[in-house]
Amino acid sequence: MKTSLTLSGDLIARIDRLAGPKVSRSSYIEQILRDFVDGRAQARKDAREIAAINRHAVQLNAEMGDALSFQAKSADE
Numbered sequence: 013m014k015t016s017l018t019l020s021g022d023l024i025a026r027i028d029r030l031a032g033p034k035v036s037r038s039s040y041i042e043q044i045l046r047d048f049v050d051g052r053a054q055a056r057k058d059a060r061e062i063a064a065i066n067r068h069a070v071q072l073n074a075e076m077g078d079a080l081s082f083q084a085k086s087a088d089e
Contacts, residue, residue: 027040
């Protein structure tokens with residue numbers, strides 16, 4: 013899909029230097045944007061997972077404490 017963006021000249025120059033002569037500016041900018049969008053999506057997913065873990069942290073820690081106490085008792089026997 014075709015779109016139009018207005019970018020500053022110094023940014024275009026930096027993009028062109030980073031992309032190098034063998035990569036088109038459009039494909040380079042598309043890859044940068046894909047990486048950014050994918051990273052943001054992953055960060056949101058990670059945040060949701062961390063929030064879920066934190067909501068259940070007390071219960072999970074208590075269960076782990078129980079499991080570890082059983083292991084300690086078994087090792088002592």
